[in-house]
Amino acid sequence: MIKAGIVGGTGYTGVELLRLLAQHPEVEISAITSRKEAGMKVWEMFPSLRGRVDLAFSTPEQAPLKSCDVIFFATPNGVAMQQTRELLDEGVKVIDLAADFRITDIDVWSKWYGMEHACPDLVAEAVYGLPEINRDKVKGARLIANPGCYPTAVQLGFLPLIEAGVIDTNFLVADCKSGVSGAGRKAEVHTLYAEATDTFKAYAVPGHRHQPEIRQGLARMAGHDVNLTFVPHLTPLVRGIHATLYARLTKDVDLQALFENRYANEYFVDVLPAKGHPETRSVRASNLCRIAVHRPQDGDTVVVLSVIDNLVKGAAGQAVQNMNILFGCPENLGLTQIPVSP
Numbered sequence: 001m002i003k004a005g006i007v008g009g010t011g012y013t014g015v016e017l018l019r020l021l022a023q024h025p026e027v028e029i030s031a032i033t034s035r036k037e038a039g040m041k042v043w044e045m046f047p048s049l050r051g052r053v054d055l056a057f058s059t060p061e062q063a064p065l066k067s068c069d070v071i072f073f074a075t076p077n078g079v080a081m082q083q084t085r086e087l088l089d090e091g092v093k094v095i096d097l098a099a100d101f102r103i104t105d106i107d108v109w110s111k112w113y114g115m116e117h118a119c120p121d122l123v124a125e126a127v128y129g130l131p132e133i134n135r136d137k138v139k140g141a142r143l144i145a146n147p148g149c150y151p152t153a154v155q156l157g158f159l160p161l162i163e164a165g166v167i168d169t170n171f172l173v174a175d176c177k178s179g180v181s182g183a184g185r186k187a188e189v190h191t192l193y194a195e196a197t198d199t200f201k202a203y204a205v206p207g208h209r210h211q212p213e214i215r216q217g218l219a220r221m222a223g224h225d226v227n228l229t230f231v232p233h234l235t236p237l238v239r240g241i242h243a244t245l246y247a248r249l250t251k252d253v254d255l256q257a258l259f260e261n262r263y264a265n266e267y268f269v270d271v272l273p274a275k276g277h278p279e280t281r282s283v284r285a286s287n288l289c290r291i292a293v294h295r296p297q298d299g300d301t302v303v304v305l306s307v308i309d310n311l312v313k314g315a316a317g318q319a320v321q322n323m324n325i326l327f328g329c330p331e332n333l334g335l336t337q338i339p340v341s342p
Helices: 012-022 080-089 106-113 120-125 131-139 149-164 210-222 255-262 312-326
Strands: 002-007 027-033 070-073 093-096 143-145 167-178 228-234 241-249 269-271 289-294 301-308
Touching: 002 012, 012 027, 012 312, 070 080, 070 312, 080 093, 080 120, 093 312, 106 120, 106 210, 131 149, 131 210, 131 312, 143 312, 149 167, 149 210, 149 228, 149 241, 149 255, 149 289, 149 301, 149 312, 167 210, 210 228, 255 269, 255 289, 301 312
Parallel strands: 002 027, 002 070, 070 093, 093 143, 167 228, 269 289
Antiparallel strands: 167 241, 241 301, 289 301
């Protein structure tokens, strides 16, 4: 059995990790931490886990983190980098669901996240955990930077086009919409029911911290820098991301075949038939990414529609997928849940 611990288990990604790991046949949840809720039973905070998770929250100092095989950090940005080195030195593998190890340029990271990095040397070692691209690197990793939610949907949507060299990478547009759970569980005015319901708006148009992460990933695919316009929107949904992606074609290509062939052996990427339109509810509570590709009026613009659940494929599910790869388990083990509908 894989002994797993979760640091920061009271947020939405934390409870998603608990939900998924509690169903995993090869995992024993050994520790879950929260300074504020130390001593409280997990099911008292999350009644959905009653009878499935009997642990109580404990402080990081009290939790047996160093005796775990893998630790998931479901913490705010800046926390994992303070504790990761000590765990790695004890032979514990680390999967960080925050952004501490995603961006390799430390100056860029500090600019967007507003703090000095505590362990820049480990950033160079960390493997970016998008399995559909970095599966082989994940297998031998000690430290995995789990991708962000927007970056997952956008990169999987653009990947076949950039790999095939059929679009102009100087003009890429990602028009994305997210549910309010993407903002986390903390109390903030803009996520209050009366503020977020029955309305729809763009935000962070001048610049969003996921933009450099997406751009870095797309540049790695292309082998050179790319130009990306990324505009996120907040929608009155609890969970789900819908990315509408635009690019200019430079070659005439069978787009449907291109996408189907690229993802033919990917369990968690579903390419819809031609003229399809994926919905966020078609992936709700699952680790799936559903994609459709279009060429409106047979012009030179390609439109890709990519949907994920921001808390699963965009966070906790992808982290478990990475864990499976790390420990030699079938990649879909514990992740075959059918999306919840309606």
